[in-house]
Amino acid sequence: MFENFTSFDIITQSDPSVSVHGIRGGSGPPLLLLHGFPQTHHIWHRVTPQLVQDFTIVALDIRGYGASSKPSGIAQYSKTVMARDCSVVMENFGFTSFFVGAHDRGARVAHKLLVNYPDRVRKAIFLDICPTLAMYSKTDFEFATAYFHWFFLIQEAPLPETMIGLDPRKWAELFMGGRHAGLAPFDAGVFEEYVRVLEDTDAVHAMCEDYRASASVDMDEAKDDLEEGRLIHCPLRVLWGRHGVIERCFDAVREWKDVAAPDVNVDGASVDCGHYIPEEAPDVVSQNIKLFFR
Numbered sequence: 001m002f003e004n005f006t007s008f009d010i011i012t013q014s015d016p017s018v019s020v021h022g023i024r025g026g027s028g029p030p031l032l033l034l035h036g037f038p039q040t041h042h043i044w045h046r047v048t049p050q051l052v053q054d055f056t057i058v059a060l061d062i063r064g065y066g067a068s069s070k071p072s073g074i075a076q077y078s079k080t081v082m083a084r085d086c087s088v089v090m091e092n093f094g095f096t097s098f099f100v101g102a103h104d105r106g107a108r109v110a111h112k113l114l115v116n117y118p119d120r121v122r123k124a125i126f127l128d129i130c131p132t133l134a135m136y137s138k139t140d141f142e143f144a145t146a147y148f149h150w151f152f153l154i155q156e157a158p159l160p161e162t163m164i165g166l167d168p169r170k171w172a173e174l175f176m177g178g179r180h181a182g183l184a185p186f187d188a189g190v191f192e193e194y195v196r197v198l199e200d201t202d203a204v205h206a207m208c209e210d211y212r213a214s215a216s217v218d219m220d221e222a223k224d225d226l227e228e229g230r231l232i233h234c235p236l237r238v239l240w241g242r243h244g245v246i247e248r249c250f251d252a253v254r255e256w257k258d259v260a261a262p263d264v265n266v267d268g269a270s271v272d273c274g275h276y277i278p279e280e281a282p283d284v285v286s287q288n289i290k291l292f293f294r
Contacts, residue, residue: 036104
């Protein structure tokens with residue numbers, strides 16, 4: 001599936017038991033790819049073949065997901081910590097300046113990466129996301145209904161962990177298949193990878209901790225960033241699914257402009273698909289990466 005890619009595990013903090021897993025391949029300027037919930041780097045399997053001739057690709061399993069470490073504690077999943085993981089990995093390969101493509105939860109990590117390491121990221125593309133603070137603070141009935149998992153997964157452990165663990169496959173089928181396109185966008189083998197991760201109780205707990213962090217420490221950090229003028233300083237493009245929640249509930253470009261410096265170019269457009277853009281519309285993603293990062 002990822003031909004000519006090599007896998008790696010890199011220690012990203014003082015605790016040698018905590019590492020981030022990923023794959024690397026291709027040639028050209030470095031491109032970091034980050035996935036969403038409840039997925040892994042496998043979301044990019046239809047995108048990477050179109051990019052390996054143009055970019056050196058590093059695709060991670062973000063902390064708590066896939067084959068990456070799953071340390072205990074909400075603080076371990078603050079987006080500051082997860083952004084540091086990304087910075088350490090890229091620096092380990094000698095990449096001190098790079099592009100970023102990120103979907104869903106990965107784009108929340110990438111948002112903090114752009115804010116905390118403004119000299120590292122040249123340009124970024126975010127997929128089907130608005131800033132966490134904006135989405136929580138502007139929650140209405142329609143958003144809460146469509147994104148029920150934002151409020152389910154943050155419940156005190158072990159409630160959501162127990163409910164998902166009763167039948168991980170059914171959870172994946174109903175949750176991921178309950179969006180616009182059903183299960184049709186997912187390659188059968190890749191979907192099995194997602195199910196396998198959901199069958200890991202440590203992974204499910206880590207994913208819940210990721211969401212709990214977003215509803216607590218990440219919100220506090222986002223407020224502090226705005227109050228202290230820590231903003232995005234690189235060009236940003238946002239793509240969102242025309243049949244998804246971002247289209248219905250938010251002005252994505254406006255929300256991202258609100259957390260970017262005034263002189264930063266922020267643009268975006270809807271894509272004729274649902275939430276899982278890298279798997280539903282890989283050609284559109286690849287084309288935008290090639291053109292915007294040129």
